[in-house]
Amino acid sequence: MRTLGWEWAIEEACQNYVAREAVQLTEAGAEMLLEAADSLYDMLVESIPDPIPDEFLQRLAIPANLWEAVRHSWNDERHWHLYGRFDLALTPEGPKLLEFNADTATSLPETAVVQWASLVAAGQGNEDSQANGLFECLEDQFRHWRTLNIDRQATLLLVYLPGSAEDEANCAVLAEAARAAGFADLHICPVDDMKVSVAGEDRGIWAETAPQQWQKFDFLFKLVPWEILAEEEPELTADLTQLQLTRDVVIANPAYSLLFQSKGLLAHLWDVFPHHPLLLEASLAPLPGHHVRKPLFGREGQNVAEIEPDGRMTAEVPGEFGQQPQLYQRWAELPADAQGRLYQAGVFWAGEACAIGFRREAGVITNLSEFVPHVLV
Incomplete structure (x- = not known):
C-alpha cells in the first residue's frame, strides 16, 4: 500500500473498517452475482421509456431543474455512464436487487485495491483468487468516454464534497484509471474549489491547479449527487446544464444516471418485469406483509425502516431523508x-459486471458497516 502511495489504506481507521476475514465464494457463486448485475443493468436500460415523459420523471422524484439535462444526456451517447454498484441480497432463491448506486457509488478503494492487498498480505493472492477486475474496467470506460468525445481536450477535473477523505480517496482511484486511459491532465479538488462560467472567453469549468494558476477542463467527474446539486446549488445546476448542451464540458456520471439512482425505478422495474427472479416486489404505495420502507434518494442506509408483517415499524435508521417520497420493497x-x-453483496458495474465486495452488520447495512474481502474457492 505504501509503495502505491496509498497511506489512507493502512491508517488505523481503515484497518478497523476492513474485516480481517474473507468471505469464501465459489467460482459459480461469483459468476452468478456477476451475471445478475449484467442482466439487471440491461433491464434498467430497457425499462426507460422513449421519449421520457414528464410523468415518469415526476414518479421518480427527479428534480424539475434537471429534466433537460437528464433527457439530453440520455439521448446523446457521448454522455457515458462510467460505473455504478449493485447492492444484492443473496437469498435461498438466488440474488435479489436491493438497489443500484448509479450516480456516486463509493467503496472503489476497498473493492479495487484494499481487498486484493489483504489477500496478497495473507499469501493467498493470485490472479484467480478474486473476482476483481474493477480497475481494468474503469480504465476501459474512461478510454471509451474519451473516444466518444475526441473533439474535446483530454483534461479531467474530479470533484467531491468538501471535508470527505473517503470521497477524495474514491476520486484518487478514478483518477488513476483515467490517467491509464489517456487523460494526462487531471486535477482533484473539493467541488467548492471549482469555478464555472457561462460567459465570454472564460466559458467552461476551471480549477486552481497551482497558486494563481487556473486551468480549464473539458471533462468533469463529480462525486457529488445530482439531486443534491439540484436542491442546494440551483444556479450551478443551471450553468452545468447549459455547458453540457453546448459541449463546453462533458460530465460523468451523466445526469441520466439519476434515473437509475432513484429507488422509484425499483417500483417501475417490478411493473415492467413482474415477478422477475432478480427483483423484489416494490411499490410507491405501502405493501402488505414484511417489507422495508426507504427514501427514493436516501443514502448510507439513512431513514430505512423495517415494517413487520403485522404492520409495526421497527426502529428507523436516523437520517436526513425522512421527508422524501418513499419506496416500499x-x-x-x-x-x-x-x-x-448480516452480509450484503456489492457488485460493481463498469461497462460490465466486474468486481464483488461484501458489507456486514448486525442490523441495517450502512456506510459504516464493515467491508469484507472475498476469496474464490
Whole structure:
C-alpha cells in the first residue's frame, strides 16, 4: 500500500473498517452475482421509456431543474455512464436487487485495491483468487468516454464534497484509471474549489491547479449527487446544464444516471418485469406483509425502516431523508454468520459486471458497516 502511495489504506481507521476475514465464494457463486448485475443493468436500460415523459420523471422524484439535462444526456451517447454498484441480497432463491448506486457509488478503494492487498498480505493472492477486475474496467470506460468525445481536450477535473477523505480517496482511484486511459491532465479538488462560467472567453469549468494558476477542463467527474446539486446549488445546476448542451464540458456520471439512482425505478422495474427472479416486489404505495420502507434518494442506509408483517415499524435508521417520497420493497433475508452479522453483496458495474465486495452488520447495512474481502474457492 505504501509503495502505491496509498497511506489512507493502512491508517488505523481503515484497518478497523476492513474485516480481517474473507468471505469464501465459489467460482459459480461469483459468476452468478456477476451475471445478475449484467442482466439487471440491461433491464434498467430497457425499462426507460422513449421519449421520457414528464410523468415518469415526476414518479421518480427527479428534480424539475434537471429534466433537460437528464433527457439530453440520455439521448446523446457521448454522455457515458462510467460505473455504478449493485447492492444484492443473496437469498435461498438466488440474488435479489436491493438497489443500484448509479450516480456516486463509493467503496472503489476497498473493492479495487484494499481487498486484493489483504489477500496478497495473507499469501493467498493470485490472479484467480478474486473476482476483481474493477480497475481494468474503469480504465476501459474512461478510454471509451474519451473516444466518444475526441473533439474535446483530454483534461479531467474530479470533484467531491468538501471535508470527505473517503470521497477524495474514491476520486484518487478514478483518477488513476483515467490517467491509464489517456487523460494526462487531471486535477482533484473539493467541488467548492471549482469555478464555472457561462460567459465570454472564460466559458467552461476551471480549477486552481497551482497558486494563481487556473486551468480549464473539458471533462468533469463529480462525486457529488445530482439531486443534491439540484436542491442546494440551483444556479450551478443551471450553468452545468447549459455547458453540457453546448459541449463546453462533458460530465460523468451523466445526469441520466439519476434515473437509475432513484429507488422509484425499483417500483417501475417490478411493473415492467413482474415477478422477475432478480427483483423484489416494490411499490410507491405501502405493501402488505414484511417489507422495508426507504427514501427514493436516501443514502448510507439513512431513514430505512423495517415494517413487520403485522404492520409495526421497527426502529428507523436516523437520517436526513425522512421527508422524501418513499419506496416500499419486499423484505429479503440476508445471509448471517455465527455472530449474527448480516452480509450484503456489492457488485460493481463498469461497462460490465466486474468486481464483488461484501458489507456486514448486525442490523441495517450502512456506510459504516464493515467491508469484507472475498476469496474464490
